[in-house]
Amino acid sequence: MNEKTNLADSAYLQLKRDITSGAFKPDDKLLMSHLRDRYEIGTGPMREALSRLVAEHLVTAASQRGFRVAAMSTEELHDIYFARASLEAMIAELAVQKGDDSWEASVIASAHTLSRVEEVENAEQMLSLWDSRHKAFHNAIASGCGSNKLMELRTTMLDQAERYRQLWLRHTVFSPEALADKRNEHKMLIETLLSRDTKKVRTLVFEHMMNPIPIIEDILQEQGLAG
Amino acid sequence: MNEKTNLADSAYLQLKRDITSGAFKPDDKLLMSHLRDRYEIGTGPMREALSRLVAEHLVTAASQRGFRVAAMSTEELHDIYFARASLEAMIAELAVQKGDDSWEASVIASAHTLSRVEEVENAEQMLSLWDSRHKAFHNAIASGCGSNKLMELRTTMLDQAERYRQLWLRHTVFSPEALADKRNEHKMLIETLLSRDTKKVRTLVFEHMMNPIPIIEDILQEQGLAG
DNA sequence: TTTGCAAAAAATATCTACATTTTTATATAA
DNA sequence: TTATATAAAAATGTAGATATTTTTTGCAAA
Known part of the structure; x- marks a missing residue:
């Protein structure tokens, strides 16, 4: 039973780690072009990963303005x-x-x-x-x-x-x-x-x-x- | 402050309603082509909506095998x-x-x-x-x-x-x-x-x-x- | 000069169409 | 039947088109 994994999954895990470890700072803009380079992935799967993190409140989304790391306070x-x-x-x-x-x-x-x-x-x-x-x-x-x-x-x-x-x-x-x-x-x-x-x-x-x-x-x- | 909304958002809301209202039954296969027709939307935003519902445990995902409505028991x-x-x-x-x-x-x-x-x-x-x-x-x-x-x-x-x-x-x-x-x-x-x-x-x-x-x-x- | 505004340009986000890969169904042979 | 090959269906991913936002630039008024 080897759980397969697609690009969205691995980007999700990596980005989550990068946020909790501080590689991305609170309130940082998550630029799509930057993320695509960093995780070597297309916009589609990248947006899936971001959507999951939005549901988990680690990322915030504003329509037409992209994604940000959730702020801390x-x-x-x-x-x-x-x-x-x-x-x-x-x-x-x-x-x-x-x-x-x-x-x-x-x-x-x-x-x-x-x-x-x-x-x-x-x-x-x-x-x-x-x-x-x-x-x-x-x-x-x-x-x-x-x-x-x-x-x-x-x-x-x-x-x-x-x-x-x-x-x-x-x-x-x-x-x-x-x-x-x-x-x-x-x-x-x-x-x-x-x-x-x-x-x-x-x-x-x-x-x-x-x-x-x-x-x-x-x-x-x-x-x-x-x- | 009119909150704008993109296609992924509206598909997310509609699908969530369709699942909780019973329009889609537990364990139903969520066929991408069907969803695209139903919500008049491309695969990209549709997958974003599904990803969010996976995070909320209303939908399950199996890599390369698509999405299903979460079972009930x-x-x-x-x-x-x-x-x-x-x-x-x-x-x-x-x-x-x-x-x-x-x-x-x-x-x-x-x-x-x-x-x-x-x-x-x-x-x-x-x-x-x-x-x-x-x-x-x-x-x-x-x-x-x-x-x-x-x-x-x-x-x-x-x-x-x-x-x-x-x-x-x-x-x-x-x-x-x-x-x-x-x-x-x-x-x-x-x-x-x-x-x-x-x-x-x-x-x-x-x-x-x-x-x-x-x-x-x-x-x-x-x-x-x-x- | 400096400030405010408007238009243009650049950057960015979003979406669709299509190409590729994988799974599932069907047919055929042992 | 069981296994294997083939065809169809489906999922996933990329590239590029479109729409929106942000930045820059140009110009006029204070």
Whole structure:
């Protein structure tokens, strides 16, 4: 079952990556001729890729005026993070109610794997390894909720948060204190999950998800992306 | 500020309506030549419209094999309605916490408007009027949550539920008993909202949103759409 | 000179028509 | 029947035509 892929698909993936990684800046004009050169593709498939990203709110479209990278702002930062924290807290609560033994095991396993990110030479490698394992950890928790659609909504929010989250990530991973804080939060989170105290899980997850906001806000100010 | 619109936009809107209204059935092949004829449009813009609907999960795409209307199933019915009920309950809880006087007023106003859907001749008109006012009522409640992103997630789920909801709608609006039940549920809901009992609001909204499931399940069976 | 406006030119977005590639259906032979 | 070859249908992609927006230029008035 090798999933084939057409040009629109690959342009979609590349452009999405280029936007979340910052290769294209917020509010940048996405010039069709430039995109065609960059991704070696015709206008047709390119517009398909853009249309999908418009649906995901990473790109905006104005008829007859083409496409732009969606803007960033502290306002949107708060909106996205609040919605995401609320959703994640609710999903965690459900996971605690529904999760079985194998769920507990997968949470503990992914937490352990995350705690072992240290003996890496390259700083950038460290960043991406911690990021992927951190995501895997929170993903393991959420997976217990038992709802595909809620998991899809969660992915939607994660995609929209990604550009903001990247700012936070560098700050956190390269700061031993911040990293230690996270370790503690995760430890406390696991204890609470295992205790099955749903109410406490909800507030703890909510707060854990809201913590990055002030940090990101500062970085947005510094970089003049505050909008 | 007259929002201009291109062919892809209008094809997107028309096709979306045609899918949710049942003009195209679940799992139908969406033949490009047919779509081009129907919407009087070339392949380019048509594919843009389809790409957006793929992102919204109303259409599925298989590379080199074109597009299909997303299937329906009792499994998906449960998944969508559970996620939607959970989300709506959470949003209602937030609305109760944050909503001000004008929010209360708009909820009561839209409930009143809904209760006055009666003196209409045409049955189909009655259906669409009750539907839009019912939506407006629940929208008024949710609007109090104060989060654009949560409202967007809510719209996402509403769109995905729409085909299932249409089945329930006919059943409910054309049954005096079912309609009376809804009236009571709404009355009780408003009382609880005004009492600001957040916990009760949450469970009440959740149950209200889950009620249609068995009815829709039956209709899916009858129509052989159970998948 | 500088500013404002209008017309022309350039750049860009959008759409269609057609060419190419891939899948699906049909026919034929083992 | 089953497998293989052939034909038809369909999806995908590109190039170029058309329409719209933006920029530049030219000119007149302050």
